[in-house]
Amino acid sequence: MDRKLDKEYIGVFDSGVGGLSVLKQLIVDFPNESFLYLGDTARLPYGAKSKDTIKKYVLKNIDYLNKHYKLKAIVVACNSASSVISELDLPVETVGVINAGLIAAERASESKKIALWATRATVSSQAYEKEALKVNDSIEISSTACPTLVSLVEEGVEDHPLFPHAFEFYFQKSSFQKDVDTLILGCTHFPFFKKQLVQFFKTKGLNVKLVDASSEISKQVEKSISKGRNLQPEHIVLVTDEAPHFKKFISAKMPKNSTFNIKKVDI
Ligand code: DGL
Numbered sequence: 001m002d003r004k005l006d007k008e009y010i011g012v013f014d015s016g017v018g019g020l021s022v023l024k025q026l027i028v029d030f031p032n033e034s035f036l037y038l039g040d041t042a043r044l045p046y047g048a049k050s051k052d053t054i055k056k057y058v059l060k061n062i063d064y065l066n067k068h069y070k071l072k073a074i075v076v077a078c079n080s081a082s083s084v085i086s087e088l089d090l091p092v093e094t095v096g097v098i099n100a101g102l103i104a105a106e107r108a109s110e111s112k113k114i115a116l117w118a119t120r121a122t123v124s125s126q127a128y129e130k131e132a133l134k135v136n137d138s139i140e141i142s143s144t145a146c147p148t149l150v151s152l153v154e155e156g157v158e159d160h161p162l163f164p165h166a167f168e169f170y171f172q173k174s175s176f177q178k179d180v181d182t183l184i185l186g187c188t189h190f191p192f193f194k195k196q197l198v199q200f201f202k203t204k205g206l207n208v209k210l211v212d213a214s215s216e217i218s219k220q221v222e223k224s225i226s227k228g229r230n231l232q233p234e235h236i237v238l239v240t241d242e243a244p245h246f247k248k249f250i251s252a253k254m255p256k257n258s259t260f261n262i263k264k265v266d267i
Pocket of ligand 1: 014015016018044045047077078079081119188189
C-alpha cells in the first residue's frame with residue numbers, strides 16, 4: 001500500500017472493538033476530521049500479554065500506521081497499550097487514555113476512593129496509581145483485573161446473559177468498600193456494557209458513578225492537533241484479522257451520519 005499523502009488522519013488504535021467507544025466521542029467532537037482506526041484483532045487480547053509483548057505490538061502497529069498514512073496524532077484507545085507508551089520512543093504524537101480516565105474519575109469522586117476495573121496488563125502496570133500521584137495524591141485506587149469482560153464484549157451480544165454473572169464475580173473480587181463512590185471503566189471495551197453495569201449497581205443498592213476516558217480525551221487530542229477544515233471526512237477501519245462483528249458494532253454504535261471503509265491488513 002502506498003503512503004497516502006492526500007488526506008491527514010487522526011489515528012485511533014485498540015486491540016479490538018473497545019477503542020470504538022473512544023472513536024465515537026472523537027467523531028462527535030471533531031466532525032471535520034478524518035479518522036483511521038486500527039483494531040489489532042489478530043493479537044487480541046492485549047490484556048493477557050506481558051509488558052514486553054504489548055510494547056512490541058504497539059511499536060509495530062504505530063510504525064505501520066505512520067508509514068502508510070499521514071497522521072496528525074494517534075490516540076492509543078487501549079488502556080493496556082497506553083500503560084506502556086511512556087516507555088517507548090514513538091515516531092508520532094500519541095495520546096493515551098489513562099490520564100483522561102483518571103481526570104474524569106477525580107472530578108466525579110467526592111470520597112476520592114476510586115475502584116478500577118481493567119485488564120490484567122493495566123492493573124499490573126499500576127499506571128492508574130502512578131497517574132493518581134500526579135493528579136491528586138489523596139486518591140486511593142483499588143483495582144481489579146476483569147479479563148472475561150473483554151471477551152464478552154468481543155462476542156458482540158449487547159445484552160449478554162453472562163454479564164450479570166461476570167459483574168457479580170468481579171464485584172466479589174473487588175471487595176468494594178462502602179466509601180468507594182466511583183468506578184473507572186479502565187478498559188475501552190467496558191463502556192459498551194455501561195447500561196447493564198448501572199443496573200447491576202442499582203440492584204446492589206450502591207450509588208457508584210461509572211467513568212471512562214471518553215469525556216476527557218477530546219480535550220487532550222485538541223492540544224495535540226491542528227484542527228482540520230475537511231468538509232468530507234473519510235473514516236477508515238483497519239483490522240488485522242477477519243472481524244465480522246466490527247460491522248455490527250460500527251452500525252450500532254457509531255454516529256449515524258458517518259461512514260467507514262473497513263479493510264483487513266497484514267501487520
Ligand atoms: N481495550 C483494551 C484496553 O483498554 C484491551 C482489551 C484486551 O485486548 O485485552 O485495555
